[in-house]
Amino acid sequence: MNRCQIQEWYPNFKSCSIKTTIHELPESFVQYLLDDSGPFLLPLSITNYDALPNRVHKPEEEEDFVAVEGSGDEAEEPVPPPSFPELEMEIKASIESLGGAIFPKLNWSAPKDSAWISSTGNLKCTSFSEIALLLRSSDSVIHDLYHAYDSCTDKTASRPSSFFLALRKWYPSLKPEMEFRCFVHHKLLVGICQREVKGNFGSESYTFDVYVTKDGRVKLLDFNPWGASTLPLMFTWDELEEKLREGGNELEFRIVESRCGIRPGLKTAVPYDYLDTSQGSGWDQFLRNADEELRWQTSAGA
Numbered sequence: 001m002n003r004c005q006i007q008e009w010y011p012n013f014k015s016c017s018i019k020t021t022i023h024e025l026p027e028s029f030v031q032y033l034l035d036d037s038g039p040f041l042l043p044l045s046i047t048n049y050d051a052l053p054n055r056v057h058k059p060e061e062e063e064d065f066v067a068v069e070g071s072g073d074e075a076e077e078p079v080p081p082p083s084f085p086e087l088e089m090e091i092k093a094s095i096e097s098l099g100g101a102i103f104p105k106l107n108w109s110a111p112k113d114s115a116w117i118s119s120t121g122n123l124k125c126t127s128f129s130e131i132a133l134l135l136r137s138s139d140s141v142i143h144d145l146y147h148a149y150d151s152c153t154d155k156t157a158s159r160p161s162s163f164f165l166a167l168r169k170w171y172p173s174l175k176p177e178m179e180f181r182c183f184v185h186h187k188l189l190v191g192i193c194q195r196e197v198k199g200n201f202g203s204e205s206y207t208f209d210v211y212v213t214k215d216g217r218v219k220l221l222d223f224n225p226w227g228a229s230t231l232p233l234m235f236t237w238d239e240l241e242e243k244l245r246e247g248g249n250e251l252e253f254r255i256v257e258s259r260c261g262i263r264p265g266l267k268t269a270v271p272y273d274y275l276d277t278s279q280g281s282g283w284d285q286f287l288r289n290a291d292e293e294l295r296w297q298t299s300a301g302a
């Protein structure tokens with residue numbers, strides 16, 4: 001499990017992977033990602049520091065402010081937005097060095113499930129606040145922060161001691177049909193093989209994802225543990241295990257033959273309320289109101 005963290009594997013596979021910079025996250029930022037006690041505030045950006053005194057509303061500084069004794073209001077100071085100036089500066093420099101746009105990822109996971117929240121509908125980020133928004137909104141990231149070791153039988157801690165943010169050069173047109181996951185069991189490739197990726201990963205059993213470029217080069221995207229929360233995609237874990245129990249060591253290569261069978265790799269997860277159209281749901285209520293308003297307008301116009 002630990003070997004599949006990007007900060008662990010990337011240094012050894014840099015030459016055949018996507019250009020990436022890795023930043024150790026201060027614990028204060030990790031706590032910011034975990035904190036769901038109050039309203040969600042984006043970090044105050046270094047570019048907005050000068051504007052801060054004007055942004056915080058201080059009624060006592062207004063001319064017509066009258067303090068009412070014993071109202072209790074004096075105790076309620078506005079909560080300043082969190083800020084992480086050093087991390088933001090490091091990230092800004094990295095984004096520039098990677099060509100101005102990046103794909104963010106924590107130790108194991110990218111915030112794929114929060115792509116819907118960004119203005120572009122994907123994980124492309126050009127600033128620290130875009131990264132913070134995607135990370136804060138993602139259950140995949142929460143999984144890394146809280147539950148990464150849940151399926152480990154030799155679990156000794158509930159979380160890793162440090163978290164890292166990987167910024168990967170943004171590739172705008174990765175074709176989902178050219179991405180492959182390769183299953184390795186006891187150092188044997190049992191799912192799919194790409195010659196260009198050499199077998200010098202430390203674990204015996206794991207999966208790795210590769211992308212085949214237009215000119216036939218293979219880029220290593222990711223490593224994941226064998227089993228656990230790794231999706232077996234067109235296989236099932238039982239099927240792969242069964243094949244190995246039976247001593248089968250032939251490589252099996254599965255592809256989708258129909259074009260419509262290929263879905264983008266990014267999960268297009270949206271809140272359940274978006275999808276729930278049943279009676280009494282938010283959508284149902286919205287449609288009823290719209291219907292009523294339309295009827296009212298029609299009868300008023302008649």
Ligand SMILES: Nc1ncnc2c1ncn2[C@@H]1O[C@H](COP(=O)(O)OP(=O)(O)OP(=O)(O)O)[C@@H](O)[C@H]1O
Pocket residue numbers: 018103105108109110111112140168169170171172174179209221222224264265266
């Ligand atoms: N640098 C990049 N630029 C653009 N898109 C990318 C980039 N890297 C990855 N992607 C897309 O995002 C998808 C998810 O990436 P990745 O496998 O790194 O995330 P993950 O959270 O580890 O996913 P999983 O848990 O399924 O392995 C990839 O399948 C690919 O389509």
